[in-house]
């Protein structure tokens with residue numbers, strides 16, 4: 001299985017130690033043009049953005065997001081809505097209105113971070129690509145040489161990568177379920193609530209199990225991962241419902 005944070009076409013593969021040139025600033029005539037692409041969100045992205053906006057995940061998802069199901073795997077995914085002009089719902093007159101909390105794939109651009117199984121071991125491979133297909137992007141090839149590590153650090157990606165790598169265990173585990181379970185609407189709905197709408201999930205089920213939602217966003221993803229993996233493990237044999245979630249899913253996580 002391959003997981004990437006935004007694109008179907010990854011671009012040019014960057015070998016370890018290689019450099020690229022990129023520079024972005026508001027004076028470029030292309031400023032904001034890139035904010036019309038599809039932005040896929042991870043649970044950590046959602047945690048950070050909803051905190052920035054001081055709302056819960058339910059309000060964040062219903063106001064700013066669209067939810068799809070991957071037809072191949074049955075796993076739900078979340079993307080940002082666009083405005084009528086085709087631009088991201090968070091693009092304002094002066095750029096991104098929640099720049100400090102912008103999601104992983106916006107921070108990564110023009111890099112694409114792709115996670116893949118290593119055929120020779122249980123490990124996963126992290127591969128970076130340089131996206132070059134946006135001909136309007138004046139930042140590509142501009143400025144001084146950058147390394148992948150330096151670019152990721154500069155864009156505050158270290159906590160995002162840690163949390164996103166934890167999250168990736170969930171879709172990888174989900175794909176190992178049988179086709180009929182993966183595509184069961186009740187299973188999909190429960191997994192979506194636990195993984196992406198975690199504030200509502202905890203408000204609904206946490207009180208039965210004396211589990212309170214962590215205040216720290218990384219700790220939240222640690223708990224979301226634990227609950228989701230338990231839910232996936234048991235969804236193959238349990239009839240899901242409130243009683244099941246109450247007694248089986250959270251308690252064992």
Ligand code: SF4
Nearest residue numbers: 024030031034137139
């Ligand atoms: S340089 Fe590229 S990333 Fe920066 S605003 Fe222009 S299109 Fe977007």
Ligand code: SF4
Nearest residue numbers: 035088090091096106
């Ligand atoms: S979240 Fe911000 S940076 Fe990302 S596409 Fe939307 S406006 Fe642009």
